[in-house]
Amino acid sequence: MLLNGQDPAELRRAAEALAAGELVGLPTETVYGLAARADVDAAVAKIFAAKGRPADHPLIVHVLDAEDALHFAAELPPVARRLIAAFWPGPLTLIVPRREGVAAAAAGGQGTIGLRCPAHPVARALLEAARPLGVHGVAAPSANRFGRISPTRARHVIEEFEPGLLVLDGGDCDVGIESSIVDCSRGHPVLLRPGVLTPAQIEAAAGEPLRLPDGEAPRASGTLAAHYAPRARVRLFTGDDLAEQVAKHWSPTLAVYSRTVALGAGALMQRMPDDALAAAQQLFAVLRELDASGASEIWIEEPPPDRAWDGVRDRLSRAAAAFKG
Numbered sequence: 001m002l003l004n005g006q007d008p009a010e011l012r013r014a015a016e017a018l019a020a021g022e023l024v025g026l027p028t029e030t031v032y033g034l035a036a037r038a039d040v041d042a043a044v045a046k047i048f049a050a051k052g053r054p055a056d057h058p059l060i061v062h063v064l065d066a067e068d069a070l071h072f073a074a075e076l077p078p079v080a081r082r083l084i085a086a087f088w089p090g091p092l093t094l095i096v097p098r099r100e101g102v103a104a105a106a107a108g109g110q111g112t113i114g115l116r117c118p119a120h121p122v123a124r125a126l127l128e129a130a131r132p133l134g135v136h137g138v139a140a141p142s143a144n145r146f147g148r149i150s151p152t153r154a155r156h157v158i159e160e161f162e163p164g165l166l167v168l169d170g171g172d173c174d175v176g177i178e179s180s181i182v183d184c185s186r187g188h189p190v191l192l193r194p195g196v197l198t199p200a201q202i203e204a205a206a207g208e209p210l211r212l213p214d215g216e217a218p219r220a221s222g223t224l225a226a227h228y229a230p231r232a233r234v235r236l237f238t239g240d241d242l243a244e245q246v247a248k249h250w251s252p253t254l255a256v257y258s259r260t261v262a263l264g265a266g267a268l269m270q271r272m273p274d275d276a277l278a279a280a281q282q283l284f285a286v287l288r289e290l291d292a293s294g295a296s297e298i299w300i301e302e303p304p305p306d307r308a309w310d311g312v313r314d315r316l317s318r319a320a321a322a323f324k325g
Contacts, residue, residue: 002154005122005168014168015129018138023050025143025157026126027170028118030091030178030195031150031284032157033062033140037130038072041105044139050161053146058108059139060093060116060179060221064127069115071136074099079206080184086205089119091175091195095183095218106139112185112218122170141221142178143167147322149230149291150284152176176281177311181220182210192220194310196280228284228315229322230291232298236320242301255295257286268293272301276308283312287319
């Protein structure tokens with residue numbers, strides 16, 4: 001059921017549903033989330049059931065501010081506090097030590113927890129309305145079936161789940177891909193998932209270099225090798241290889257998403273923006289549109305090597321990985 005995210009009465013209705021342990025679809029600046037109060041394990045279990053998501057795959061908890069973050073965190077290490085000061089509210093998730101006895105289900109049973117403070121005005125209004133009702137944060141993974149394309153419009157959420165789900169409409173998501181994830185739980189910052197924030201931006205705010213994940217990194221949302229996949233097979237090519245393959249193997253059921261390769265009128269074709277932020281904003285909506293067109297395969301030009309494209313490159317690589325093997 002679609003609710004107007006600008007209507008205080010409908011925001012209150014959604015907040016009361018969260019307080020009662022029900023699920024709510026909510027907009028964030030990254031993607032739409034499927035939210036439940038994070039401090040009630042039975043409510044969080046409904047997220048895993050609805051998405052078909054493994055219960056040991058941790059969720060990100062969305063909070064209104066650093067004060068509410070301390071409801072879930074045992075501590076906010078100094079590097080986490082520096083990153084909070086620079087990027088919250090915004091598209092950055094921080095992995096920190098979890099407060100004992102709180103949000104075990106949302107954390108996938110780990111001793112750490114991922115926290116984010118969303119910037120979307122509707123998400124913030126919902127969190128503000130829910131806090132007096134005892135809700136200090138919501139677990140909110142992307143509102144789609146597990147492993148599938150993330151939703152960036154309210155109607156995408158309605159298409160994924162039963163009509164009775166309350167979904168707050170906040171318009172199209174401005175960022176379009178999920179947040180960057182930085183592990184701050186082990187004394188030095190580790191980038192677990194890229195987003196639209198560049199490593200240089202994060203390092204400047206952290207005051208120290210980012211490290212790469214290792215075998216001791218906690219499990220984190222959206223980091224499985226295969227993820228974000230449409231039903232149609234996704235294949236990635238360099239620009240030259242894509243042009244060559246299209247010339248040899250084009251068919252009416254082939255869809256193409258490219259910056260440099262153009263097809264004739266009537267072809268299943270979308271042009272990828274030259275700007276990384278614009279490409280991120282439209283990525284999932286384009287994949288959904290091409291998938292809904294009936295394409296059997298979606299051929300995509302690899303993003304440029306610039307670090308600004310890391311988030312888009314990560315999502316496309318994981319979408320293509322779902323069809324390997």
